Amino acid sequence: KPHLRLTGVHRHYGEGERLVRVLEAADLTVESGELVALVAPSGAGKSTLLHLCGLLESPQAGEIEIVGQPTSRLGDRARTRLRRSTVGYVYQFHHLLPEFTALENVVMPQLIAGRSPKQAEGRAMELLDLLGVAQRAEHRPAELSGGEQQRIAIARAAANRPRVILADEPTGNLDPETSDRVFAALEGLIRNEGAAGLIATHNHDLARRADRIVTLKNGLVVPHTL
Numbered sequence: 655k656p657h658l659r660l661t662g663v664h665r666h667y668g669e670g671e672r673l674v675r676v677l678e679a680a681d682l683t684v685e686s687g688e689l690v691a692l693v694a695p696s697g698a699g700k701s702t703l704l705h706l707c708g709l710l711e712s713p714q715a716g717e718i719e720i721v722g723q724p725t726s727r728l729g730d731r732a733r734t735r736l737r738r739s740t741v742g743y744v745y746q747f748h749h750l751l752p753e754f755t756a757l758e759n760v761v762m763p764q765l766i767a768g769r770s771p772k773q774a775e776g777r778a779m780e781l782l783d784l785l786g787v788a789q790r791a792e793h794r795p796a797e798l799s800g801g802e803q804q805r806i807a808i809a810r811a812a813a814n815r816p817r818v819i820l821a822d823e824p825t826g827n828l829d830p831e832t833s834d835r836v837f838a839a840l841e842g843l844i845r846n847e848g849a850a851g852l853i854a855t856h857n858h859d860l861a862r863r864a865d866r867i868v869t870l871k872n873g874l875v876v877p878h879t880l
């Protein structure tokens with residue numbers, strides 16, 4: 655079963671003259687270990703799609719299944735619980751906690767999820783190592799480069815072994831070389847951990863490294879070539 659499946663998803667905003675139809679009967683499936691790049695112009699609905707996939711917004715119609723579980727009939731608490739246990743979200747700007755070290759930033763979501771400090775640290779170090787920032791474990795975010803900060807943010811998003819990893823312009827404010835390393839780290843993580851990855855990016859070179867590229871057209875998610 656795919657880790658992420660959208661079927662017939664509708665999402666519009668406003669009404670009357672202000673109606674904006676973003677998605678109309680959109681379908682999308684992302685398998686375990688698969689990396690899909692989402693490339694579309696600004697305002698096309700990339701953030702909306704990612705928010706829907708991450709259960710941060712609800713569609714007006716259609717179904718979103720995460721690891722086979724339909725979500726349209728879930729109440730708020732059940733949605734939040736499912737989101738916390740299955741979805742990892744990476745943003746363009748990292749939102750790390752400034753007063754904590756890199757390691758602590760990756761440990762924290764695991765403690766909240768009920769893991770022991772020892773287990774959490776083990777997992778955090780494994781991730782920092784995988785992302786090539788293990789030597790930065792004791793540094794605070796302000797002491798790290800943009801690329802390092804973003805890799806810590808990726809480690810944090812992955813800490814609780816999410817089955818779905820969503821990234822909204824994760825390299826949007828990085829220079830080309832750093833973008834490359836950060837994207838490679840994200841890609842390695844998704845494949846290594848068998849998560850379903852959906853990454854919105856304007857960077858065509860990076861998008862080409864995904865298994866598939868999709869775009870948004872007439873409210874649908876459609877295959878795309880660059």
Ligand code: ADP
Pocket residue numbers: 667668674676694695696697698699700701702703
């Ligand atoms: P992208 O991420 O591709 O730039 P968005 O998903 O942010 O696109 O937005 C898609 C469209 O939906 C835009 O026209 C935007 O103005 C509109 N939109 C997004 N969120 C809202 C909202 N909360 N209320 C009204 N319109 C919105």
Ligand code: ADP
Pocket residue numbers: 708710734737738741742743744763766811
């Ligand atoms: P946590 O379990 O750490 O409190 P949440 O359940 O709040 O995490 O959120 C799960 C994921 O969704 C996280 O990656 C978080 O950054 C993201 N997220 C939570 N709320 C929002 C929001 N309002 N807008 C965008 N992303 C959000």
